[in-house]
Amino acid sequence: MQQFLVTANGPLQGEVVISGAKNAALPILFASLLAEQPTTISNVPRLKDIETTLKLLQLFGAKVSHEDDVVSVDASAISNQFAPYELVKTMRASILALGPLLTRFGQAEVSLPGGCAIGARPVNLHIDGLRKMGAEITVENGYIKARASRLKAAHIVMDMVSVTGTENLMMAAVLADGKTIIENAAREPEVVDLAVYLNSHGAKISGAGTDTLVIEGVPALHGGQHKVLPDRIETGTFLVAAAVTKGDIICRNAAPADLEVVLEKLREAGAEVTTGEDWIRLNMTGRKLNSVDVKTVPHPGFPTDMQAQFTVLNVVAEGVGMVTETIFENRFMHVPELQRMGARIRLEGNTAVCQHSPSLTAAQVMATDLRASASLVIAGLVAQGTTVVDRIYHIDRGYERIEDKLQRLGAHIERINA
Ligand SMILES: CC(=O)N[C@H]1[C@@H](OP(=O)(O)OP(=O)(O)OC[C@H]2O[C@@H](n3ccc(=O)[nH]c3=O)[C@H](O)[C@@H]2O)O[C@H](CO)[C@@H](O)[C@@H]1O
Numbered sequence: 001m002q003q004f005l006v007t008a009n010g011p012l013q014g015e016v017v018i019s020g021a022k023n024a025a026l027p028i029l030f031a032s033l034l035a036e037q038p039t040t041i042s043n044v045p046r047l048k049d050i051e052t053t054l055k056l057l058q059l060f061g062a063k064v065s066h067e068d069d070v071v072s073v074d075a076s077a078i079s080n081q082f083a084p085y086e087l088v089k090t091m092r093a094s095i096l097a098l099g100p101l102l103t104r105f106g107q108a109e110v111s112l113p114g115g116c117a118i119g120a121r122p123v124n125l126h127i128d129g130l131r132k133m134g135a136e137i138t139v140e141n142g143y144i145k146a147r148a149s150r151l152k153a154a155h156i157v158m159d160m161v162s163v164t165g166t167e168n169l170m171m172a173a174v175l176a177d178g179k180t181i182i183e184n185a186a187r188e189p190e191v192v193d194l195a196v197y198l199n200s201h202g203a204k205i206s207g208a209g210t211d212t213l214v215i216e217g218v219p220a221l222h223g224g225q226h227k228v229l230p231d232r233i234e235t236g237t238f239l240v241a242a243a244v245t246k247g248d249i250i251c252r253n254a255a256p257a258d259l260e261v262v263l264e265k266l267r268e269a270g271a272e273v274t275t276g277e278d279w280i281r282l283n284m285t286g287r288k289l290n291s292v293d294v295k296t297v298p299h300p301g302f303p304t305d306m307q308a309q310f311t312v313l314n315v316v317a318e319g320v321g322m323v324t325e326t327i328f329e330n331r332f333m334h335v336p337e338l339q340r341m342g343a344r345i346r347l348e349g350n351t352a353v354c355q356h357s358p359s360l361t362a363a364q365v366m367a368t369d370l371r372a373s374a375s376l377v378i379a380g381l382v383a384q385g386t387t388v389v390d391r392i393y394h395i396d397r398g399y400e401r402i403e404d405k406l407q408r409l410g411a412h413i414e415r416i417n418a
């Protein structure tokens with residue numbers, strides 16, 4: 001089992017290159033199952049979830065090559081449509097195999113997914129939408145079994161905004177017979193990137209980035225190329241780390257437009273934030289960090305995947321900051337761990353009331369999910385002593401070489417085999 005040892009070493013300074021977005025690369029890799037010719041995807045981050053996805057694609061019979069940040073997939077000869085529990089259990093996004101396999105091959109059997117244990121995370125919206133498109137679906141022994149000779153277009157109004165739910169139904173609709181309309185669709189940049197990928201391979205999707213998607217079914221997708229958009233959550237995580245250490249960093253290969261609300265909150269917290277087309281600079285030198293209230297909502301609101309990092313920001317900042325989580329019912333697992341480091345946080349329902357905690361002290365803490373682990377590393381950057389973060393396999397699901405990137409910014413962080 002690996003651990004991180006993190007010791008405070010003053011302000012983060014320098015430049016960090018942002019990787020491609022995990023939550024865009026994963027759906028796009030599953031979308032490659034729809035194409036009858038080879039597809040090449042670049043700016044793919046090197047992450048555990050990506051490795052798992054590539055294994056799944058190979059299991060289905062796709063030919064896959066992966067060099068640096070470029071993945072090529074040839075899904076012309078898929079031989080089976082079965083996604084087993086052993087691979088699917090670690091990764092939420094594996095549910096995204098369902099739509100593409102079902103719509104192209106008329107059948108799919110996919111284990112119910114794992115991923116971050118931040119709530120119940122049902123997949124009823126995925127199943128209901130596919131049923132509306134004519135699929136016969138049963139859920140037995142932890143597996144979703146779906147069949148349909150050819151999916152039919154439908155008018156789907158989603159009960160809740162769901163990112164992967166929208167993505168699954170959009171992918172299914174691409175090869176369905178007729179024009180599908182998805183209302184109350186997710187507007188996240190990663191949904192837009194998936195639509196761009198699909199359209200560049202022959203799909204006919206309009207409305208991506210709004211809450212209504214219109215998808216004109218086509219008989220087949222062809223090959224092509226795509227570059228994955230930058231990871232806005234990785235970017236935001238480094239910016240918060242710079243803010244709490246009173247640092248001055250530049251994130252390169254970033255997408256400032258996808259992070260507007262987070263950048264606004266960082267400015268409200270007292271940071272000087274400047275942006276160019278593909279870079280963001282955060283300068284906190286000699287400035288006072290103030291607490292900020294945040295409430296998680298679907299895009300373009302404040303992202304739930306930045307909530308844990310802002311919880312730490314509020315503990316370090318002057319004042320009292322309220323962090324309200326409205327998307328997931330169990331996304332405060334970082335709070336008890338931060339409390340062990342001296343953080344003054346009180347949970348009131350779905351709000352964490354974060355008080356300025358004059359001195360955080362190092363402790364052995366346990367990563368419970370991806371962004372919770374990132375928040376513990378950030379806390380370690382300002383705590384007195386050496387923080388030991390356990391179970392860092394969670395962080396490896398979503399951050400590419402986080403310790404190398406932090407080290408280059410001057411942080412003292414080391415990966416050890418415990
Ligand atoms: C791989 C990926 O892209 N993961 C992201 C995706 O997760 P994911 O797509 O799983 O999250 P959703 O947007 O689906 O979840 C939003 C809410 O809807 C609920 N829900 C969802 C589907 C469903 O069928 N029924 C249902 O009730 C969920 O339990 C949750 O309360 O969006 C989340 C919200 O921005 C992010 O935190 C995750 O990082």
Ligand SMILES: C=C(OP(=O)(O)O)C(=O)O
Nearest residue numbers: 092093115116305370371
């Ligand atoms: C919750 C997350 O991931 P997943 O949906 O893959 O569990 C995340 O990226 O913060």
